[in-house]
Amino acid sequence: MAIESISLFNPSQINPVSSTPKMSSAEAQENFGDFLKSAIDSVNESQKASDVATEKLIRGEDIELHEVMIASQKASITLNATLEIRNKVIEAYQEIMRMPV
């Protein structure tokens, strides 16, 4: 039977600070922008899915009513999550702007 070491982690697991890549502020902004864009895209995706389902239903195509409802609820939840994140970001921004200089 193998005996496990007592320590929870070994020092090699800890990344030395110097190994984190340095990034210019422009790059960081670009990365953040990309991340935000992809996040909003995925939210938009669920909104579109909900729209498609609703249209299918009103056209009388083969789709169950609960599928439409579930699609719309998913869209609503993802949108609410996005709003929550937006509120947090704006809150942080305003907090910074309120700083007395």
Add this chain to the structure above:
Amino acid sequence: MSIFHGMNTTASALTTQRLRMDVISSNMANVDTTRAKLVDGEWQAYRRKTVTLQPLEGKFSNFLNVARGSGGKGNVGNGVKVTQVKEDTETPFKLVYDPTHIDANEDGYVEMPNVDPLREMVNLISATRSYEANVTVFNANKAMLSKALEIGK
């Protein structure tokens, strides 16, 4: 396994219960149908249909996770699906004496479908309640996610 896993599972259950409802509707609608199938030149009465359910297995990665015994998440299941809609060949047709019927045999008996309205009603209640229960699960799921959005408010 996204945050909507539970919702997808519930959706599969709702679809299944809807299908059960459709099958029960068909059984009830055909309670007097004597000409469902033409077998060797003779009309056969409608046979009641039943639904066979099976858990939804999902993707290969789930099987792999279960086999490895790793991560309880692979074990949570993915919902339910209908494997087949089978005809009930066990229950015999009901013989009704009606010599004026067009499908009566020489002795004046007609083979009526093996649909028992009482049994169908019980199944109907079961399907309806099951559907309601799954809607409740869905709403609880949604309430949980909405509550999570309130964290830090």
